[in-house]
Amino acid sequence: MERKLSRRQLLRGAVTAAALIPVVHLGSRPAMAQERMPENDPMAKALKYVHDIDAHPDINRPDKAGVAGADQYCHNCALYVGDDEWGPCTIFQNRLVAAEGWCTAWVPRG
């Protein structure tokens, strides 16, 4: 009887441990939000994203919503979350973009 109970407890422990594996795995993996958006990512290229827009005078930034192209940066884009040097961008699945960056999806903060 005692042996059966121990085996049952062992099984419960194994089931509990198996159930926790995905949670532990997620907890130990860096969140996607912590990854910097590479400029050579296909989506970044499609939207002409660059980390430092001032270093790319060749990229045309059209005026949008009354904001001159030259005044558009990730740090004043509505899709930029945060106010650090790098912050998550919702259009890039919350991967980090540079505050001084820019892409064609820029929209003014409201």
Ligand code: SF4
């Ligand atoms: S959507 Fe806005 S915050 Fe995101 S990369 Fe483009 S300009 Fe930067």
